[in-house]
Amino acid sequence: AQKVTQAQTEISVVEKEDVTLDCVYETRDTTYYLFWYKQPPSGELVFLIRRNSFDEQNEISGRYSWNFQKSTSSFNFTITASQVVDSAVYFCALLQETSGSRLTFGEGTQLTVNP
Amino acid sequence: GAGVSQTPSNKVTEKGKYVELRCDPISGHTALYWYRQSLGQGPEFLIYFQGTGAADDSGLPNDRFFAVRPEGSVSTLKIQRTERGDSAVYLCASSLNRLGKVNEQFFGPGTRLTVL
Numbered sequence: 001a002q003k004v005t006q007a008q009t010e011i012s013v014v015e016k017e018d019v020t021l022d023c024v025y026e027t028r029d030t031t032y033y034l035f036w037y038k039q040p041p042s043g044e045l046v047f048l049i050r051r052n053s054f055d056e057q058n059e060i061s062g063r064y065s066w067n068f069q070k071s072t073s074s075f076n077f078t079i080t081a082s083q084v085v086d087s088a089v090y091f092c093a094l095l096q097e098t099s100g101s102r103l104t105f106g107e108g109t110q111l112t113v114n115p
Numbered sequence: 116g117a118g119v120s121q122t123p124s125n126k127v128t129e130k131g132k133y134v135e136l137r138c139d140p141i142s143g144h145t146a147l148y149w150y151r152q153s154l155g156q157g158p159e160f161l162i163y164f165q166g167t168g169a170a171d172d173s174g175l176p177n178d179r180f181f182a183v184r185p186e187g188s189v190s191t192l193k194i195q196r197t198e199r200g201d202s203a204v205y206l207c208a209s210s211l212n213r214l215g216k217v218n219e220q221f222f223g224p225g226t227r228l229t230v231l
Contacts, residue, residue: 004157033217045158045206045222052217091157095217100171101146101210103220105157 002027004094006106013082014114021077021109023092029053031097034068034075039108040088051075082113117141119223121207127229128197136192136226140209147190148220149182150206158206164190165212197230204228 003026013019025034036048049059051068059066063080079086089110093103120139128134140147146165150158160174164184172182179197184190194201204227208220 035219037222042224043204044224045208047219047221050217050219093157097217101148101163101165101212101217101220102160102171102174103148103150103158104160107155108157 002029002094002096002099002104004092004104004106006090006092006109008109009107010110010112012112012114015084016081017113018078018080019082019111019113021079021090021092021111023075023077023106025073025075025092025094027073027094027096029096029098033095035093035095035103036066036075036077037091037093037105038088039091045091048077079111082111084113084115087111087113119207119209119221121205121223121226123226124224125227125229127231129231130197130199132197132230134194134197134228136194136205136228138190138192138207138209138223140188140190140207141221144209144211144221145187146210146212146218146220147184148208148210149190149192150208152204152206152225154203161192161205194228197228199230202228202230 005024032053038046067076089108092106149161152158163171167187179195182192204225206225208222210218210220
């Protein structure tokens with residue numbers, strides 16, 4: 001069985017605060033891939049990052065960083081110095097090698113950054 | 116280059132009617148996916164095409180739903196005898212997926228289907 005849990009339904013911060021979005025996944029596969037997508041109010045899902053299960057190295061891209069920990073089955077996403085334009089719904093997703101190419105999404109976290 | 120496009124952007128229909136939703140993937144992408152997103156939830160997988168064939172259609176909820184991709188590019192999702200519960204945003208995505216390698220999926224803007 002595969003499952004993605006994003007326990008934070010909504011988060012509200014003030015601009016320039018740092019914020020971390022949590023993602024916990026369940027899988028029995030040893031080979032799998034994790035993704036983060038952003039869905040702004042316009043509705044289109046925007047790809048942010050992909051990691052495979054063999055690469056636990058954390059990644060930083062500008063104000064975005066990702067912390068992948070297999071020991072806790074977590075793939076958390078941090079936005080540093082948040083901006084109003086970061087306001088969106090963020091989805092974590094899992095792709096298992098044995099489940100073909102389907103993505104299993106979490107329920108999403110609505111992030112609101114207030115000026 | 117152009118991203119994934121979907122038409123129409125909005126579709127309102129009456130219960131029992133037939134609808135077709137179209138997806139144009141990114142040029143050169145061999146894999147195409149359909150997902151359905153209900154309000155306040157994450158997208159749910161419906162069907163995956165690799166080339167012209169449906170490699171995985173296990174996510175289709177019932178036999179009222181059908182999808183085709185006859186030439187390995189454009190895909191059409193078809194829903195017969197629509198029900199109010201079919202109301203959702205239908206998302207299409209495409210990816211390279213060459214030589215068995217997993218690539219990220221790029222999504223279109225979606226078609227919002229409302230069944231009255």
